[in-house]
Amino acid sequence: MGSGIRYDLLTKSYNKKGDEKDMLEYMEQLQTRHVSGRLKVAPEHTSDDTLKIMRKPKFEHFHSFKKMYDKIDQKFNLNQKLIPYFISSHPACKEEDMANLAAETKEMGFQLEQVQDFTPTPMTVATVIYYSGYHPYRLEEYYVPKTKKDKENQHRFFFWYKPENQQWIRDRLHGTAQAGLINTLLSKASPSKKRYKGKADKFIKKHGNPNNQGMEKYMKKPGNGKGC
Numbered sequence: 072m073g074s075g076i077r078y079d080l081l082t083k084s085y086n087k088k089g090d091e092k093d094m095l096e097y098m099e100q101l102q103t104r105h106v107s108g109r110l111k112v113a114p115e116h117t118s119d120d121t122l123k124i125m126r127k128p129k130f131e132h133f134h135s136f137k138k139m140y141d142k143i144d145q146k147f148n149l150n151q152k153l154i155p156y157f158i159s160s161h162p163a164c165k166e167e168d169m170a171n172l173a174a175e176t177k178e179m180g181f182q183l184e185q186v187q188d189f190t191p192t193p194m195t196v197a198t199v200i201y202y203s204g205y206h207p208y209r210l211e212e213y214y215v216p217k218t219k220k221d222k223e224n225q226h227r228f229f230f231w232y233k234p235e236n237q238q239w240i241r242d243r244l245h246g247t248a249q250a251g252l253i254n255t256l257l258s259k260a261s262p263s264k265k266r267y268k269g270k271a272d273k274f275i276k277k278h279g280n281p282n283n284q285g286m287e288k289y290m291k292k293p294g295n296g297k298g299c
Contacts, residue, residue: 072101074111079128082135095139102143106151111185112136113156117175118168121161124197124206124213130175137179156185159225160216162200164189167249169228174255177231186229188222231256 079085081094102110114133116122122129133155140153155176159169176183191198199207201215216222224243230236237257244253 072105073107073109074113076101076110076112078112078114078136079132081139082132084135085128085132095143098139099143099147102140102149102151103147106149109152109154110140111154111156115156115158116161116164116168117172118164121164121168124163124200125158125161126196134179154185155181155183157183157229158187158189159229160222161189162197162215163213164216164225165214166216166221166224166228166243167247169225170244170249170252170256173228173231174252177256182232183229186226188226 080089081098083089083091083094086094112133114130115125115127117130119129137153143149144151144153157172157176173183189197189201191201196207199205200213201217204215205212216225227236227239231240240256241253244250
């Protein structure tokens with residue numbers, strides 16, 4: 072499995088009626104037997120206002136999920152990467168929201184790669200707001216980034232780690248209420264990738280491929296001349 076799980080349902084912070092033991096058992100089975108190096112999930116944003124329009128759970132639940140994911144990853148020495156997916160220029164998303172997103176995800180250890188600009192989709196609240204500027208149920212007015220420049224500026228915050236964006240970030244945040252994020256985003260410390268490198272092959276060599284557990288009778292064994 073490479074993507075598509077409802078990570079929020081696997082956190083006690085969101086799924087309050089869920090059994091923590093069942094959640095842990097499910098995640099251990101998933102990570103040790105059904106993930107091949109990377110698992111993609113879609114928190115989509117960090118701003119509560121934007122997430123509300125998306126009808127997505129608060130970002131705090133992704134923190135809870137990542138904590139469990141990392142704990143299991145380290146327990147079994149899997150070194151499998153968690154890849155979050157995010158959207159920029161969504162209705163209600165302002166440039167300061169993107170700066171906060173960049174800083175928060177960096178502090179979580181991510182260099183984002185699975186990202187895209189908002190694309191209107193028929194029959195959604197977000198699309199109604201995109202075209203009208205108003206929430207269809209509450210009739211509240213919302214900011215919608217539409218110009219090419221606004222969209223480019225928001226998208227650029229995803230890639231704070233690229234050298235060509237660093238001076239732009241300084242200039243963009245200097246003198247604003249978010250000036251403190253300059254140091255957060257541009258400090259030399261970068262997300263650690265150490266635990267995701269070079270250990271997967273060693274684990275498979277020592278313990279076997281966890282994705283093959285339960286398939287031993289179908290696997291070719293040395294010396295018996297049989298295989299699948």
